[in-house]
Amino acid sequence: MNDLFSKFDPLIEMREGLLKGGVTDPFNLVMERVESPTVAICNGRRTILLGTYNYMGMTFDPDVIAAGKRALDEFGSGTTGSRVLNGTYAGHRAVEDALRDFYAMDHAMVFSTGYQANLGIISTIAGKDDYIILDIDSHASIYDGCALGNAQIVPFRHNDIEALEKRLKRLPPEAGKLVVLEGVYSMLGDVAPLKDMVAVSKAAGAMVLVDEAHSMGFIGEHGRGVAEAQGVMDDVDFIIGTFSKSVGTVGGFCVSNHPKFEILRLVCRPYVFTASLPPSVVATAATSIRKLMHSADKRAHLWENSKRLHAGLRQLGFTLGTDEPQSAIIAVIMPDLETGAAMWEALLHEGLYVNLARPPATPAGMTLLRCSLCALHSEEQVGEILGMFAAAGRATGCIS
Ligand SMILES: Cc1ncc(COP(=O)(O)O)c(C=O)c1O
Numbered sequence: 272m273n274d275l276f277s278k279f280d281p282l283i284e285m286r287e288g289l290l291k292g293g294v295t296d297p298f299n300l301v302m303e304r305v306e307s308p309t310v311a312i313c314n315g316r317r318t319i320l321l322g323t324y325n326y327m328g329m330t331f332d333p334d335v336i337a338a339g340k341r342a343l344d345e346f347g348s349g350t351t352g353s354r355v356l357n358g359t360y361a362g363h364r365a366v367e368d369a370l371r372d373f374y375a376m377d378h379a380m381v382f383s384t385g386y387q388a389n390l391g392i393i394s395t396i397a398g399k400d401d402y403i404i405l406d407i408d409s410h411a412s413i414y415d416g417c418a419l420g421n422a423q424i425v426p427f428r429h430n431d432i433e434a435l436e437k438r439l440k441r442l443p444p445e446a447g448k449l450v451v452l453e454g455v456y457s458m459l460g461d462v463a464p465l466k467d468m469v470a471v472s473k474a475a476g477a478m479v480l481v482d483e484a485h486s487m488g489f490i491g492e493h494g495r496g497v498a499e500a501q502g503v504m505d506d507v508d509f510i511i512g513t514f515s516k517s518v519g520t521v522g523g524f525c526v527s528n529h530p531k532f533e534i535l536r537l538v539c540r541p542y543v544f545t546a547s548l549p550p551s552v553v554a555t556a557a558t559s560i561r562k563l564m565h566s567a568d569k570r571a572h573l574w575e576n577s578k579r580l581h582a583g584l585r586q587l588g589f590t591l592g593t594d595e596p597q598s599a600i601i602a603v604i605m606p607d608l609e610t611g612a613a614m615w616e617a618l619l620h621e622g623l624y625v626n627l628a629r630p631p632a633t634p635a636g637m638t639l640l641r642c643s644l645c646a647l648h649s650e651e652q653v654g655e656i657l658g659m660f661a662a663a664g665r666a667t668g669c670i671s
Pocket residue numbers: 384385386387389410412453457482484485513514515521522523
């Protein structure tokens with residue numbers, strides 16, 4: 272028998288090598304108790320959370336929790352069905368209404384995850400003779416959406432406006448084209464030059480999809496994302512988002528002003544052939560989204576946190592993913608995986624959780640300690656975090 276698992280041997284070996292010194296597995300940490308959006312108990316000790324996507328700190332919001340409990344009581348624990356059969360409850364409609372209001376757009380379609388939203392929308396709208404032009408650092412769900420469909424894939428260099436323009440010019444003018452971009456790229460926390468990229472795409476007759484997973488709730492005057500911040504909302508054809516980050520639960524969506532958008536509910540396989548979100552989840556999402564519309568103070572505080580952490584880490588001597596803070600994500604670049612894992616563990620011992628990120632998730636083979644800030648991190652907590660980075664950095668030789 273040919274063992275189909277033999278292809279994983281190099282990865283198994285690498286993992287065993289990393290863990291043989293008895294270090295904690297960075298990809299298997301258990302949160303034993305979660306006290307708030309910023310604090311959990313891990314390995315029996317109080318740990319500041321700096322590696323969640325809980326940007327706006329909505330997971331413990333009393334109104335959000337009450338809405339979830341009410342829906343659980345009134346509608347039960349799950350729908351046991353697809354959106355197109357028995358899986359559309361009043362709550363699914365209500366969360367789509369909340370999204371339409373949040374984005375001021377005509378249509379909203381909710382999926383069971385953001386991953387499925389990308390999978391479904393990209394594979395369905397770009398067909399056999401069409402082209403998908405995408406940033407090479409796109410999220411796995413975007414690549415998987417491309418793989419599920421039949422369109423030709425044309426990648427271009429990360430955030431490179433000229434490269435995008437060149438690729439577009441080489442394509443047949445009459446062909447259908449979908450340009451896929453992200454507002455914030457989740458590994459380095461850098462923002463796309465959407466204003467120019469959308470202009471270039473429109474000039475070439477392409478439709479534009481922007482994944483705003485990491486900017487919703489935080490970036491832009493109303494928290495609509497980078498497209499709002501750069502004034503191109505009206506030129507973007509589709510915005511993809513998720514409930515698993517600023518919204519604080521699970522689920523995904525696409526919003527659009529396209530007049531034929533609703534037909535997707537019948538033809539989009541990752542929407543049709545899966546069960547819909549539980550009533551408690553859509554109730555928490557709708558409440559959270561409506562509260563995010565009025566969260567300017569939290570957005571301002573999150574920017575303060577981001578600036579404070581970025582400046583502090585830089586001052587300590589760490590190499591960061593961006594020269595300026597561009598989002599709620601600050602990536603600390605590690606020289607290699609071994610040092611990254613040692614630093615990750617040293618931080619955990621200090622009482623700080625961050626994400627250890629490595630290829631294939633990261634660009635250019637980088638190992639990163641990815642820090643994601645929350646609007647509910649206090650100024651004191653950011654100070655504590657910097658103290659922990661200083662101690663762990665010196666203990667591991669990352670800084671002097
Ligand atoms: C850019 C981007 N798009 C989509 C997703 C998928 O979101 P979800 O967790 O809802 O599946 C992620 C998740 O990390 C993401 O970073």
